Amino acid sequence: MPELPEVQTTVAGLAKVLPMLQITDVWTDLAVKNHTTPHLSQSLKDKSFFKKFKQLVVGNKIISVERRAKNILINLANKETILIHMKMTGHLMVGKYTKVENKNIKTFWQVAANEKNDALRDPYNKYLHVVFGLSNGKQLVLSDARKFAKVTLVPTEKIATSIHLGHLGPEPLEKKFTLKEFKLRLSKRPRGKIKEVLMDQSVIAGIGNIYSDEMLWLSGIHPASITKEIPPKYLQILYTAMQKVLHQGIDFGGDSTSDYRDIDGKRGKFQHHHNVYRMTGKPCPQKGCTGKIIRTIIGGRSAHFCNTHQKMLK
DNA sequence: TGCAGTGTTGCTTC
DNA sequence: CGAAGCAACACTGC
Numbered sequence: 001m002p003e004l005p006e007v008q009t010t011v012a013g014l015a016k017v018l019p020m021l022q023i024t025d026v027w028t029d030l031a032v033k034n035h036t037t038p039h040l041s042q043s044l045k046d047k048s049f050f051k052k053f054k055q056l057v058v059g060n061k062i063i064s065v066e067r068r069a070k071n072i073l074i075n076l077a078n079k080e081t082i083l084i085h086m087k088m089t090g091h092l093m094v095g096k097y098t099k100v101e102n103k104n105i106k107t108f109w110q111v112a113a114n115e116k117n118d119a120l121r122d123p124y125n126k127y128l129h130v131v132f133g134l135s136n137g138k139q140l141v142l143s144d145a146r147k148f149a150k151v152t153l154v155p156t157e158k159i160a161t162s163i164h165l166g167h168l169g170p171e172p173l174e175k176k177f178t179l180k181e182f183k184l185r186l187s188k189r190p191r192g193k194i195k196e197v198l199m200d201q202s203v204i205a206g207i208g209n210i211y212s213d214e215m216l217w218l219s220g221i222h223p224a225s226i227t228k229e230i231p232p233k234y235l236q237i238l239y240t241a242m243q244k245v246l247h248q249g250i251d252f253g254g255d256s257t258s259d260y261r262d263i264d265g266k267r268g269k270f271q272h273h274h275n276v277y278r279m280t281g282k283p284c285p286q287k288g289c290t291g292k293i294i295r296t297i298i299g300g301r302s303a304h305f306c307n308t309h310q311k312m313l314k
Numbered sequence: 315t316g317c318a319g320t321g322t323t324g325c326t327t328c
Numbered sequence: 329c330g331a332a333g334c335a336a337c338a339c340t341g342c
Contacts, residue, residue, distance in 0.1 A: 002321070039324065040336090070322080087322045089338085127338090146337045148322070191330090201323080209321060258321060300332075302319080 002070055002086040004172070004206030005249025006260045006268065010092055011067040013263035017094055018062045018074065018140070025133035026054050030147065038163055044130065044151040053153050056080050057132075069168045069205035073159065081156045083164055084142065089127075090149035091261045096138050145259060168205040172242055182239045186227050194230060195223035196299035198242075207242070210255055210270075210277045213304045215245040217276040217286075222312040223303045224296075229313045248273065276304040284308060 002010075031050035035041040044050050061077040072092065074082040084092065130142035130151055142149060154162045169185055170177050185204055189197045197203055198212045207215075216223050218241040221234055230238070254260050254268030257278060261267060275285050276293050284291035284306040291308025 006321090037325070045336095085322080087336090088320075089322095144337095145339070146320090148336060150323090189330095199322095255321085260321080300334095301321095 002090065002260055003208035003211050003249070003255075004067075004070065004246055005211070005252075005270065006091075006254035007067050007070050007072060007086065007206075008250050009254040009262055009268060010086075011065055011072055014065040014072070014074070014092065014094070014140075017263070018065055018134075020061065022059065022061045022135035023057050023076075023132050024059075024135055025131075026057055027131040027133075028129060028151075030129050030151075039150070042152050042163070049152075053151075056153060057082065068160075068165055069171070069201060070208070071165065075156055079156045080153055081159050083150070083152045083154055083159065083162075085150040085164075086142075086144070087146075087148035087150065089146045089259050090142055090144040091259065092140060092142055092263060093261060093265050094134075094138055094140050094263045095265070143259075143261070167202050169201065169203045170205065172204050172206055173246055179236060179239045182242075183232075183235055186235070190226075190228035192227050193223065193298055194221060194225045194227050194238075195301075195303055197227050199299070199301070206246070209301050210257065210274075211245050211249060213277045214275060215241045217305060217310060218245060220309050220311055222310045223298050223305050225311070225313040231313070234311075234313065276306065279304060 028044055028050060030045045031047045034048055035046045040046060042049060044053055056078065057076065057080070060080070063075045063077055066073040066075070070085060072084040074084070076082065086092070127143050127145045128141045129144050129147060132140040134140060142151065152164060154164065159165060170181065186197055188203055189200060195212050195216060198207050198215070199209065213223065215238065219234065219238040221230065221238060249255060249270045252268055252270040252273060253262060255270035256267035257271040279293045280295040282293050284293060286306065286309055289306060289309045291306040293304055294307045295302055295304050297303065
């Protein structure tokens with residue numbers, strides 16, 4: 001679930017509390033073996049990478065926190081950047097949990113569960129797999145039920161062109177991402193279905209399954225429409241809907257349909273404002289529309305849309 | 315009980 | 329090259 005609005009919510013929270021703090025320790029139970037594939041061997045899941053990671057991170061000061069696509073970037077004083085991608089179920093929280101010296105996750109959890117901290121009583125927040133000790137006595141923790149999240153470290157000046165970020169398309173909410181640029185990016189995959197193209201991170205960065213469904217509903221475009229067949233007028237509507245829906249997601253503090261939580265362990269509220277996502281069988285909420293929300297598979301992902309007012313353009 | 319489905323992405327195969 | 333399938337993992341819900 002963490003798409004652009006969720007990651008933005010997390011980054012905004014981290015940017016308020018992390019800068020100027022020192023990282024005093026790092027713990028993880030993810031670094032269990034050595035990997036051969038590039039992305040994994042350069043992540044905290046790799047045993048020898050974690051060793052290096054720890055050496056470069058512990059004792060360093062956090063300077064700033066940024067977002068790029070669905071990635072969280074924590075910039076350190078030694079010009080190294082911690083990069084975190086939350087994938088399906090990851091979320092970062094900051095709080096007073098327990099001492100990092102506890103190397104046993106079970107012990108860690110038992111200690112944490114006894115603390116009077118609402119966030120910790122949330123069952124989704126018990127999957128703590130990475131813990132950073134901070135110089136103010138709190139911890140930055142990664143909760144991740146499915147253990148898909150990626151945590152890595154890259155020299156700050158190389159991060160934009162790294163294997164982690166180098167392939168990404170532009171940020172959809174930046175001012176310089178104009179309608180003209182939007183059309184140009186979409187034209188990279190002319191024969192692709194529009195929902196797939198919107199979610200392609202190398203075309204535009206940050207859009208995932210929930211927000212693509214919602215922006216297509218708002219635009220009246222069928223998600224399986226072939227991109228190059230969409231008339232300019234509809235592309236303009238989609239461009240505006242994209243910005244509107246992403247901003248809504250941010251304004252509601254993200255979407256907690258599943259286990260996304262903000263850095264205080266609290267849920268976002270966008271899931272209460274879905275028009276189509278996971279609304280299968282419900283009447284279409286658009287005024288005057290008599291359609292129904294249906295679900296199909298597009299590009300291997302579930303797609304939700306109105307069978308009446310969302311037009312198939314192909 | 316069992317299995318399809320779940321937000322993401324990257325690698326492999328065709 | 330693109331598209332499709334699958335793997336990474338653990339849980340929910342039918």
